[in-house]
Amino acid sequence: MIEIMDKRQRAEQFRLRLIRALSDSGLSQSALARAVGVDRSTISQLLTDTGARLPNAHVVGACAGALGVSADWLLSLSDRPENATDLVAASLSMTRAPRALVDERIFGWHQEAQGYKIRHVPAALPDMLKTRSLLEWEYAPHLGRTADQAIGASDDRLTWMRQSASDYEIAMPIYELDSFAHAVGYYDGLPLDIRLEQLEQFERLCTQLYPRLRVYLFDAKRLYSAPLTVFGPLLSVFYAGSQYLAFRDKERVETFTNHFDNLVREADITARQLPDHLRALRNAISR
Numbered sequence: 001m002i003e004i005m006d007k008r009q010r011a012e013q014f015r016l017r018l019i020r021a022l023s024d025s026g027l028s029q030s031a032l033a034r035a036v037g038v039d040r041s042t043i044s045q046l047l048t049d050t051g052a053r054l055p056n057a058h059v060v061g062a063c064a065g066a067l068g069v070s071a072d073w074l075l076s077l078s079d080r081p082e083n084a085t086d087l088v089a090a091s092l093s094m095t096r097a098p099r100a101l102v103d104e105r106i107f108g109w110h111q112e113a114q115g116y117k118i119r120h121v122p123a124a125l126p127d128m129l130k131t132r133s134l135l136e137w138e139y140a141p142h143l144g145r146t147a148d149q150a151i152g153a154s155d156d157r158l159t160w161m162r163q164s165a166s167d168y169e170i171a172m173p174i175y176e177l178d179s180f181a182h183a184v185g186y187y188d189g190l191p192l193d194i195r196l197e198q199l200e201q202f203e204r205l206c207t208q209l210y211p212r213l214r215v216y217l218f219d220a221k222r223l224y225s226a227p228l229t230v231f232g233p234l235l236s237v238f239y240a241g242s243q244y245l246a247f248r249d250k251e252r253v254e255t256f257t258n259h260f261d262n263l264v265r266e267a268d269i270t271a272r273q274l275p276d277h278l279r280a281l282r283n284a285i286s287r
Contacts, residue, residue: 008052013076014060019047021067021074035066105244107157109231110164116232117167119260123227123239125180126170126215128161131201133194162205166232168213171263173220181281196282203278206271214271218263230257 022032029047033040036059046055046063054060054075064071072078110118120126127135132155136148161168179185181195206215218225227239236256238245247253269277 007054010076011052011054012050014054014074015047015049017069017074017076018063018067021063021069022047025067027066032063032066036062107160109229109235109237109246110161110166113166113231113234115165116234117169118232119230119257120168120170121225121228121260121263122170122172124176124186125198125202126172128158128168129202129205130158131194131198134190134198137190137194162209162213167211169260169264170213170215171218171225171260171267172215174217174268175220177217177277177281181285192285196286199278199282203275203282206278207275210271215274216264216267216271217269217274217277218267223263223266225259225263228256228260230260233257 022029025032027035029043030040033043036043038059042059046059055063057071060071060074064074070078124138125134130138140148180187180190181199183190183192183195187195206213228236229239230236230253233250233253235246235248236253237247247256
């Protein structure tokens with residue numbers, strides 16, 4: 001919260017912040033004067049005048065632009081010296097999303113958020129719970145000769161995630177598991193033995209790792225979510241196919257956290273009910 005101050009205090013703060021910004025920038029007073037379009041004596045006066053007068057808006061804005069800070073910060077209307085462009089760049093980033101398992105960027109985010117609750121809406125079944133057979137069926141056609149190496153390298157990372165100090169909450173639509181169990185849609189052609197093995201592992205891990213791992217199923221007819229992961233209070237990441245879109249500003253992280261928590265509140269099948277649902281699916285397709 002910005003402190004309310006009188007005109008003299010604000011002028012003094014402007015002078016101190018201008019001195020700091022000029023020093024950090026490495027510019028000389030003459031260089032700043034040329035960038036602002038004023039005489040050097042004007043800059044010198046701004047840096048030494050202890051009166052209550054502030055320069056006009058043009059000079060403040062031009063100084064801010066030349067020094068790479070925000071005008072609001074120079075005027076003590078903000079505690080953040082970064083300009084708007086820098087703030088956006090710091091809070092929003094796009095990262096390439098390769099067709100792979102746990103790539104370096106994703107694994108780094110998990111490590112950064114270790115100890116925090118991680119909320120996850122997967123694009124399909126969650127990779128961290130998949131059997132090797134399913135991973136090979138899913139990824140080998142795209143990774144070619146490197147598939148075995150890539151899956152092997154990811155095994156350690158998936159194991160680390162399952163054993164990390166973070167709590168994991170996963171929310172996914174009911175139809176995803178049903179489509180998997182019956183080999184329709186994305187899972188068309190998936191052999192029965194792989195499906196049975198995967199459902200058994202899913203049930204085993206969800207039972208063994210509960211309550212540190214909690215998986216909820218929601219009805220996509222009532223609720224919708226794009227694939228996303230919220231890494232505690234640190235960042236939220238959307239999966240857009242070829243790119244990850246990552247937000248680090250507090251307001252957006254809170255917004256997407258609330259969105260995820262609503263999926264959990266409205267879930268038709270809770271984490272406690274999931275093992276029974278998985279057994280019922282396995283029984284239905286093994287007859």
